[in-house]
Amino acid sequence: MNLQDWSHDHPADAVDLARPGALSSLLDRYGGSQPDVLASVLAHAYACGAQSAVLEYRYIDADYRNEHSRFYSTTFRRYPSVAHRLHFFAEKMPAALASQDEPARFNNLGYLGYTVLRPLPGAPVGRTILVPQAGTQPHVTCLAWDEVNLLGERLKVEGAPFISQDAQMSVCAHATLWMITYYHYLAFGGPRLLPGDITAAVPDDIGRGIPSIGLTLYQISVASSRLGYPALVYGLDPPPPGESPFRLACRYLNSRIPVIVGGAEHAFVLIGYERLKAGRPDERIRFIRHDDQAGIYISVDNYLLDDYAPWEYLVIPLPQKVYMSGEDAEVIGEAYIRQALDDNAARIGTDLRDRLDGKHRELSFRSTVVRSNEFKAGLEARQVPSTLAAVYRRMQMSRWIWVVELVDRELRRRNQPCVLGEAIIDATDQLRDMHVLSWRIPGLVGQWNPDTDTLSHGDLDFIPPLRSVSRASG
Amino acid sequence: MVSIADVGHPSRYTLDEYVTGISSGVTPQPESERSGGLSDERAARVGERLRELQSARQIAESESRDYPVT
Numbered sequence: 001m002n003l004q005d006w007s008h009d010h011p012a013d014a015v016d017l018a019r020p021g022a023l024s025s026l027l028d029r030y031g032g033s034q035p036d037v038l039a040s041v042l043a044h045a046y047a048c049g050a051q052s053a054v055l056e057y058r059y060i061d062a063d064y065r066n067e068h069s070r071f072y073s074t075t076f077r078r079y080p081s082v083a084h085r086l087h088f089f090a091e092k093m094p095a096a097l098a099s100q101d102e103p104a105r106f107n108n109l110g111y112l113g114y115t116v117l118r119p120l121p122g123a124p125v126g127r128t129i130l131v132p133q134a135g136t137q138p139h140v141t142c143l144a145w146d147e148v149n150l151l152g153e154r155l156k157v158e159g160a161p162f163i164s165q166d167a168q169m170s171v172c173a174h175a176t177l178w179m180i181t182y183y184h185y186l187a188f189g190g191p192r193l194l195p196g197d198i199t200a201a202v203p204d205d206i207g208r209g210i211p212s213i214g215l216t217l218y219q220i221s222v223a224s225s226r227l228g229y230p231a232l233v234y235g236l237d238p239p240p241p242g243e244s245p246f247r248l249a250c251r252y253l254n255s256r257i258p259v260i261v262g263g264a265e266h267a268f269v270l271i272g273y274e275r276l277k278a279g280r281p282d283e284r285i286r287f288i289r290h291d292d293q294a295g296i297y298i299s300v301d302n303y304l305l306d307d308y309a310p311w312e313y314l315v316i317p318l319p320q321k322v323y324m325s326g327e328d329a330e331v332i333g334e335a336y337i338r339q340a341l342d343d344n345a346a347r348i349g350t351d352l353r354d355r356l357d358g359k360h361r362e363l364s365f366r367s368t369v370v371r372s373n374e375f376k377a378g379l380e381a382r383q384v385p386s387t388l389a390a391v392y393r394r395m396q397m398s399r400w401i402w403v404v405e406l407v408d409r410e411l412r413r414r415n416q417p418c419v420l421g422e423a424i425i426d427a428t429d430q431l432r433d434m435h436v437l438s439w440r441i442p443g444l445v446g447q448w449n450p451d452t453d454t455l456s457h458g459d460l461d462f463i464p465p466l467r468s469v470s471r472a473s474g
Numbered sequence: 475m476v477s478i479a480d481v482g483h484p485s486r487y488t489l490d491e492y493v494t495g496i497s498s499g500v501t502p503q504p505e506s507e508r509s510g511g512l513s514d515e516r517a518a519r520v521g522e523r524l525r526e527l528q529s530a531r532q533i534a535e536s537e538s539r540d541y542p543v544t
Contacts (some may be wrong), residue, residue: 020502173543214544222536240527267543311536327527335520339512391499431524433516447500455511456500 001032001121006080008057012104012151015053015086017046026053026086032121037164039127040295041115047133048112050088051131056150059085059118062180063127063163066194070261071169071210072120080119083126087150088112104151113157114148123166127182129159132288132297140272140288140297141471144186150231160258160271161186164292172267173215173223174198175292176260180317181227181268181421182260189370190285190320191446193227201226217262217313229317231260232325236311243327245311246285249273251326252316254470255369261289262381263308268292273472279413322369322427328368333404333423336436338367340421340446348443350418352406363420366412367404368470369427372397375469382467383417389443391458392424397437400427403469406441419466424448428432 015022023042031038045053062081072079079415090110097104132140145158155313161182172464177198184190201223202215215223217233224231236245237324249259250268259270272288300306300322341353356361375397378387411418424438442463447456512520 047534081478171544214542216539217541217543218539220543221538224502224503226543233534234531235537240530240534243527243530262541262543265542265544313541325527325531328524331520331527335512339516387499390529394496394498431521431528434512434520445500447498454502456498457503458500460526 003080003121004077004086006082006119008251009076011057012031013055014097015055015056017050017052017078017088017093018092030117030124032124034122034124037125037293037295038115040298041128041162043132044130044133044296045088045112048088048131048195049090049103049110050112051091052089052093052109054087054093054150056085056087056285057160058184059116059434061085061118061126063195064116066121066196067166067169070196072197083119085148086310087148087155087287088130088321091210094154104153106150106153106155111155111157113159118166122272123164123168124195125162125164125300128162128296129157129160130296131157131159134271135300136288136297139274141253141256141361143256143270144183144184146186146264159292160297161165162290162292162296167198167219168211169238171200171214171221174202174212175254176269177220177223177317179290179292180224180260181229182256184317184319186230187256190319191228198223198227214265217315220260220267220315224315224317225305227317228320230320232314232316232318232424234314235397236313238442245314246273248314248327248381250472251330252287252369253291254366254472255326257318257369260317261308261311262313263306263311266291266293266308268308271297273365274414280292321398323428324402324431325430326367326369327404327428328364328431329369329402329425330404332431333367333402333425333436333439334365335434336423336439337406337421337441340439340441340444344441344444348441352442356406359419362409364407364409365404366468367402368468369400369402370469372399372401373404375401378469382464382469385461385463388440388445388463390437391447395424395438395447396422398426398428398450400425400438401425403444405468405470407468408465412468417465417467419468 027035050079064083069080088168113130117124138319141160142160147156161179163175163178181193185192195226200221204221221231234248252259253273260267268289268291270287270289274286276286277283289298290296350415376393403420404423406421408418421441423436425436443460445458
């Protein structure tokens with residue numbers, strides 16, 4: 001890379017992506033010695049309908065500047081301290097953009113997102129957020145809004161954050177942690193962490209920190225905890241008894257929480273999933289992942305045949321106040337719902353109980369961890385009847401709650417409201433004294449007051465199946 | 475207008491006169507009338523299942539320590 005070529009005497013260039021050769025010219029200029037990830041990003045932008053782009057020069061990117069400060073400024077070989085940023089649009093650039101008398105305007109041009117281009121020939125793709133493709137979008141559960149400022153104009157994009165490793169300061173493990181912490185920053189208001197923060201959080205008692213030759217899952221787990229996201233680790237060979245990789249991962253993906261997978265000595269991030277052939281005997285799950293060495297929004301149609309098969313571990317960095325795992329919450333929630341159905345069989349009949357235990361598996365349980373304020377605020381949007389919404393909105397709840405839902409699988413398959421009952425569990429609760437904060441079955445809602453250790457009940461009119469709190473569709 | 479000087483101690487006012495209760499929407503009931511807790515048998519099964527899952531996580535934590543990713 002010629003250092004002189006990185007500086008320009010004007011702030012930005014508009015790129016007509018519809019012209020033949022535009023893609024190749026971008027790859028030639030920025031792809032460096034590792035063009036595959038950039039090719040994936042550009043291909044994705046094209047697939048999303050990008051017609052034009054704006055190349056923003058001399059962009060001071062917090063993440064790259066941090067990498068430069070911590071590492072690239074220490075090498076004999078020189079690297080620029082500024083990045084470029086490439087913004088994608090669904091519309092063509094208006095002719096007025098060339099006018100020097102008017103501020104540049106980009107609103108109403110269908111902003112599709114951006115990718116930061118680092119002056120690193122071996123790792124050009126920095127912080128990136130692009131929208132998913134329209135067909136994929138409903139199945140990407142870990143989406144967050146980001147806002148940029150381009151030549152004075154604010155633009156917003158909803159996507160899943162991505163970054164590629166540079167194989168010096170960061171390897172795939174660092175990149176996955178960066179993607180997750182930046183996502184939590186945008187989605188849940190977590191701290192804004194830079195690559196140097198992540199490197200510093202890794203225990204350095206095994207191997208050299210920088211340049212890194214790779215981490216162990218132990219180092220990922222400890223670093224995640226030090227960064228404020230204590231991680232759960234699941235082995236998949238075999239998975240915990242009664243569990244499957246799908247069930248384990250989907251509980252967190254339903255909750256908009258990304259999942260790290262370790263397989264073939266590589267780590268990547270799951271950001272969504274889709275049920276294929278739902279309800280049929282050959283039903284399976286298509287996962288959607290960001291892979292820092294391959295690209296963004298990559299579909300994994302069959303994880304058993306994946307390039308990184310066998311998947312060996314799942315690592316789930318969780319918000320601090322989620323003490324309870326998803327499978328534990330589901331065991332407790334299911335038990336309370338079953339108990340309520342048994343105790344009130346004389347009043348509400350045994351239909352649900354029979355369907356739950358029937359051989360056709362008509363009903364199942366789905367567990368989602370959500371912030372209680374969002375749960376309450378979303379009740380009306382989910383068209384929860386006012387009698388039940390009144391009870392839930394007045395309940396005192398922990399900041400994070402597990403919602404274990406009793407789901408009609410056929411209705412879920414048809415993407416219709418499918419929740420017949422639910423249990424709400426304090427995500428900070430302990431397993432040696434099991435309680436649910438609330439449970440609901442047809443005709444009845446129950447509550448437990450942890451301060452007084454008392455139970456309360458309320459009668460409900462008929463409630464039709466409700467929409468799930470889960471982010472996942474179907 | 476009420477000034478701070480008008481506020482005596484003890485107060486002539488009781489807060490109860492000025493508040494309206496916001497009900498929780500549910501009624502406390504004796505557990506004997508309508509159960510809400512787990513039966514002993516079910517609680518035991520749940521406890522056993524939770525221990526089984528916890529044990530699996532401990533094993534995974536331990537075995538994954540040296541698993542390398544690059």
